[in-house]
Amino acid sequence: MLGGVETRSVSPVFVGRADELAVLTDALTRAAGREPQAMLIGGEAGVGKTRLTEEFLCEADRRGAVVAVGGCVEIGAEGLPFAPFSTALRTLHRLLPQELAAAAAGQEDELARILPELGDTPRGPHDEESTARLFELTARMLERLAADRTVVLVLEDLHWADTSTRHLLSYLFRTLGSGRLVIVATYRADDVHRRHPLRPLLAELDRLRTVRRIELSRFNRAEVRRQLAGILAAQPDEDFVDSVFDRSDGNAFFVEELVASKESGCRTGLTESLRDLLLVRVEVLPDETQRLVRIVAEGGSTVEYPLLRAVAGLTEDELIEALRAAVGANILLATPDGDGYRFRHSLVREAVSDDLLPGERARVNRRYAEAMEADGSLVRAEERVIRLASYWYHANDPAEALPAVLAASVAARRRHAYSEQLRLLERAMDLWDSAPEDVREALRPADYTDVYPPCGCDPATTALQRLDLLAEATVAARYGGERDRALKITKTALRLLEDDRDPLRAAWFWTERSRLVAGLGRGDGWEEIAKAQDLVRGLPPSQVHAEVLVRAASWGMLHQPGPDNLAAAERAVEYARMVGAEETELNARITVGALRADSGDGEGGLAEMHAVVERTTQLGLTMLAGRAHINLTSQLESLGRSREAVELAEQGAELVRKSRLLDSEAWVCGNMAESLYSLGRWDEAAEAARRTLLVGQSAAPRGCASARLAYLALARGELAEATHQLAAAHTHYGTHETQPQHRIPLRRLTIGVAAAEGRIADVRAETSAAAAYGFPLGQHRYAWPLLLAAATAEADARGLPAAEAGRDTALAVLRTAARSVATPVPVWTAHAEYVRAELLRAEARDTLADWTAVEKAVRPLERPYLLARVCHRLAEALLAAGDREPAAVLLREAYATAERIGSRLLREDLALLARRARLPLTEADGAAVPDAPRTDPVEALGLTSRERDVLRLVAAGSTNRKIAEELFISPKTASVHVSNILAKLGVTGRGEAAALAHRLRLFAAPSPVSPRPEAARPGV
Template sequence: MPRAMLDGVVARGVSPVFVGRGPELAELTEGLARAREGEPQAFVVGGEAGIGKTRLLEEFLARARASGAVTAVGACVELGADGLPFAPVAAVLRSLHRQFGTALTEAATGQEDELARLLPELGVPGQPAGDATDRARLFELTTRLLERLAADDPLIIAIEDLHWSDRSTRELMRYLFRSVQRAKLVLVATYRADDIHRRHPLRPFLAELDRLRSVRRIELARFTRSEVSAQMAAITGSRPRPGLLGSVFERSEGNPFFVEELTAGGPGSAMSETLRDLLLVRVEALPEDVQDVLRTVAEGGSSVEHGLLAEVARRPEPELLDALRAAVGAHLLAPTEEGDGYRFRHALMREAVVDDLLPGERARLNRRFAEALERTAGLVPGDQRAARLASYWYHAGDRAKALPAVLEAAAQAHRRYAYAEQLRLLERALELWDGVPPEVLAGLRPIGPVWGYPAAIDGAAEPVGQVDVLAEATRAGVLSGQPERALAMAKRALRLLGERDEPLRAAWFWTQRAWLAEGPGRGDGRRELDRARELVRGLPPSVVHAQVLALDAARRSAERPGPEMLETAERAVQLARLVEAESTELYARVTLACLRADSGEIAGGVAELFTVLDRILERGEVSLLGRCLVNLVSVLSFIGHLARADQVAAEGLRLAERYGLENTKGWLSANHAQVLIELGRWDAAEAALAAAARARGVQPRIAARVLAGHLAALTGDLAAARAALAATHAETDTTDLRPSFVIELAVVGVETAAAEGRFEDARDVFRAATAEPFPSFTTALVWNLLIVAARAEALTRGLPASDRDRPAAVARIRRVLKSMARTTPMWAAFGHLVEAQVLRAEGRDTAAHWETAVAALEELGLPHHLAEARLGRAEALLAEGRADDRERVAELLRLVRAATAELGAEPLRQRAEQLATRARIALSAPARAAVPAPADQFGLTPRERDVLALVAAGRSNRQIAEELFISPKTASVHVSNILAKLEVPGRGEAAALAHRLGLVPAG
């Protein structure tokens, strides 16, 4: 593609934020640091068109100039096979002449006539161009000139678009790469990798550079999904919706330039004319027979097997191979990984070719593909045949052929747990339905059983109707985490059904609507569930009746508690067994197990959940898997079995990924984050919250936001905590929130208000949150609320503005505390901690009260709560005033400071240090332990020691981020801090020093 065309495109949406490329920018920056020490550096940066080579170079040069370096850029120009001689070098020297002025002239003294061949401003060339010796002299003089200019301050020379370079420029660059000696010089060259065909003159040049140890190659990969999301957010100013993000990521395949074009077009936009023309110019430069083969491959799908292509192209084999070889050589097609077919190198190129086809051409090609698949077996893998055939007949416009093929493809998608794809196919079947002849509809047969749906779809002989397909589509929407689309299907089915004539079917769809209705802005599903109960009342026992009862039990368990909850759940289990509906029975058993655990039968409830999970996996009941996993992690975490909850959450996420349970991934990530916060693994919790925030469902995203607010309050980031509160309240009314969210919001509200000195606001939040009885499964959350409320009252003791209302506030805390269960070690420990805080608020606490809390918490692995109890004990010991307790206080405060520093719990750390200052206690290590460990000699934090160990093991920043559950940016900051503390210029030296001094474990 001519650069002029690419440059001429109006950038409608360029990201103002530099996204991605952190490791590459760090490598260039590290090279500049080496150059400052007099060690010249050379880099070659490659990548496909639009991948961001220029943006990376601009960012690097801008930062380099800000640090005092001089930069000059020259670009190669496409003027035929060999370009314009020395064009980029002349541009660089011209730029340097403008910047250095007389300094450059002085550096060229005595060689002006020779150097004027490249920079006419120096004078008139003295002699006509001579032999190779003269050429070598010119190269030598140019090298020495650059070395002199880079003698004092760093100089960066950048040559762009090396794929268009002339031979003379390449030879001069080769000389520079080989010959520059001691100078503060950085050479950077970029080239477009997709323009380097097999016989391109740059190919041997790059191969030669690869043999030079002084030259480092940087290949830019396409953006990941998260990087595309960050780029789109920077362009539009807000996080992209998951659907739009998925579309742009899939179409752009992570190419940043294409991301900009597609984002600027808005949701669902077609490819712009400018972008299409830009892509097609490479296709139109090829012979017509090659273009014809490209059009066939493009319409065949993301990849086309050679045998299938040969059947459809209808060309002699030698002619077809010649055309394919030309397309591959032009970097438009590439062999598939399996080696049996071809694909376009970029999805947008294929899209442009398809868009350029006339409607009749598309229909004809698709018919030929479909006929070839029906005529000849084995042209495509067996697991792809149904889906490919459905697509070809659909795009061929043959409804009678397309509908059965689409339904068969949907059945295969269901068998492979590909529920999102199944839903799309079923929507296509419904689109085709009205145009299909009656005799074809009469021959349609069931796709497969739908959970509890009472109809021919269970395998009877009668044909499948639209309502049956809508039932399949409704469940596919549920299972794929797309509730809005599932709701639309259920509503459409109820419009087609006669409720009086088919009450069981109607009740089934009302049950699905009740299932899907829960959430902000959609109500609680109670009206829909009541309608389903009316429809089944008086009918014989049935699967639908059991489902209605099971869902009713689940809903009641999540609402305000009542004595009928256990009875309703038990009745649901019994009825499901009576009608032999094991799926519904398992669903009801999950509810019953959770209720048992919450009511005090902890061991029995947890054991039942694991038994149900095993049976679900044994039966392959993917529709139930998500609910069981989410509830199991929730119950384990609430009763304090945090290590087990951590393991189940991690395994559950793997299962959810395997079966495509997107909504389950969101819920599990949120629940996992809650466990990780309690365990003190806050970096990992941040990663889990980020995953939950990307969930499709609204509820897990709200859960993630509220938990992020709680974590922000624990770290002292009150602005972030306030933002989480405001965003949640702005998105939905409190009445729409799950009861657990209301309590978690109250925790953040009390923490934030107390930290900001708004004690009356904190009391108001606590008073509102405890006005009604607490629902099931919230005991641990209420304990957290009691802890922050009691802490707030303890911290306000002695403040005149808060003294007046404290007795009433403390009395409310005590009333709630009296009602709380203490049937697990964690809840019992929390009880001791709250009691100690309340006594402190009343001025009646002793060191013994706090020691009880410390002893209980030490067994549980809850570092923040333990640090808080230790700090309380240190304060009580100081208040009791025994001189022989001071060393014990110092030890407690050291433990608190170490734990809070590791966690990042800034408010608690500050309280510990302020107490030490007031008591005149030094928190440095005692004299007998004053010899620091090797890592401590450099002031490395525990997290930096972890990062250094991975650097020494050769990990990249991205790999470090993945292993430590932090962001790549955070990893980069840690690495920079480590290099500064160790006083080494790069990662290699840091690794060597770490091994030499024993800063990391051996081996």
């Protein structure tokens, strides 16, 4: 239309910014090497962000990159979900139609939420992982699209970004790992005040090493002179340079405006007020053009030409003339695609909009709304409903605005833009009381909500209530990650329900509140569940009643395991069947299956969950199918069927990965890591745990992954890593974690770390606390490893001076606790035998028969690490009895296992025992044994004779002062010796050094298993 009109207020010379442009072009070079680049460009309004970006895009174009630009739309509180991404992807779709189609293949329906050109947006069920799934699909699509070509994505005006856009940008910056992709985002720094929603995102991105941030400063005087010379095509007068520099303060846009103001012949001269400066060139335009500019200012960031023609009320010739004047004055610009117009700078649009009278603004917005309702083709379909809601709202017409805003909330929900949906619902609640009663009564829940707190009414015929909006807003806030806001909404709803006898609605809100309280770590959620149960008690069966029962049973299964939970879950199944709520029924059946398995009916419980997997897969309920896989794999591991658990976990991970259910994938991978650990496939277990940390969105699966990595590190002898991962697990779980399935493993790890560091008092304190806490029904899988760790620590500490006091009490606590723990399947029976033998060893009462019984129980199990440890103890007992040949066979078997799975700690213990007994661990060792020199075990650790004496005293519990007195040295010298010993042993403290010396029997009396007690341990 008018895109070719020339302007003279912009300098054709690119001034300054050479360093910044170099950083951007370097990003292009890096991206060409398949290293995705993320750039942020910030600066105050008018400082030159757009010009720098344009120069960069010219360079990208010269290098053959595919360029797509999208801008955030300032359209009011409700925003336009994913606006910059939709615009940029639409450009890519136009430039690379076949390539983009291939990159999106198989996921077109989900990706249509961001790029509607890919197809219709599905109306399937929503869940808390919907947004994360969409983000993951978008990231993978961009990676595939940029696999063979450099793609530059520019997102402008991030300070106007909707919440969904900010979250997607953050996700991309954190997860993009491959592809020739450059993402550049610009924002107005002076608008990002302390409470601006962009501020937390910028702080988060600053911590990412992969994100580079450019902050543009104002021009200095020399740069302003160069800019003026470019604009004027001549060297400016120095007085004029001084005047412009002083008034603009180096802001590039203000320089242009001051020059244009002077050249426009404004007789009032240069104004002091910034607002007046921005309006001065508008005010010298013809009246008709000024009116048109005011109309454009209220239309949004960009106004389509057909829409503008419908609203302006001018003939086409008059409209063209008015536009020509506005474009010629450099006030408006034609959009790159030629479809509409926008202000050359957003500051001018803001100034024009602010200058409108209140009644004038409402009238213009009404005309926009009426034009769009008369002709729906004036704007893109995906934008129409959102913009219509904004226009009616600013037209101050509640009767029209309320249904428009509600319709926009539905559109936002379908795009998984839950934060925007929440803002729209809040706006609808603000409009509620102002809207005429007949308008409210014409609204139906079925048209505007996905959440129907059942109240005995048909949502398709009953009028929409304020409580329906609160229910929808609660779920939108939860799905959007705004749990605090959701909690406040439930409080408002429950206050309204105090005078309204609607127990089903109240029960629904209490159930939601239970989820939120638990999710925020402000309690375990039981108080809220109990209130919901009281409300539905005695009422006829309903979906709400069934859901309350499921929630109560699931809570009990995780927090207070017991037989009552199974009865509640079975009743939930019955109620759900009565009302035809199959999804609720299937969810309840998963809980039933898990509870049956915990109660001893392992096969029955597994069969129930397998049936749910089959049915949910058939119905396409992937979220429930994922939950069934999570519980199935967990129960298989509890029954000792680790190989089956891994096979099923692989299937489940593939299922949920296809649907991008990230938290579900995290849980399945976490369970897989546990079973792989049991099977001795430790490298695979670590990989599965790291995958859990990568994809997990919630704290609990990430906590489980860190705990699993701590188990691995502890078994391998990597104490520092075990301590780090244990601390990470505690951080993920938070301070309000009460689930036994999480608390007991953390206690077991704490015991393991304390034992490795020689802190036997801490081992006993943690064991006593665990025993006092108890081991509820179904928790035997976590209880036996804890008891075994504590019993082993007591046995290893026998002989340490610090361990003697309190030993009898500690062993009594362990024996009492062991009697209370079930042994429903062979793997836990074997653990019980192992614990019994270790308790006897702690009292020096263990016999060859005891360890033979343990080996017999463990041998049939597919638990290589457990078997190798038992073989170590049995070999020790055989050597004490003089049976060298069978001991040698067991040592070689255990050593091969330790090498294969990567347990350095166990490997060194076995090597030490073999050397002391003069037994070969391999054929090569066997050839060298007869002539093997006798090696001092302390010297083998690299310690000097003086350090040997100091270590002996450290192992006896002596302080530095006591060591100094004993060896006739100064305390400072003793401290230096201790530090050197800790470094050579690779330990972090005196207690750990003492425990190591004791475990290796460096200073013990000669062992009956070998005539050569001084035989060396090869090292740590």
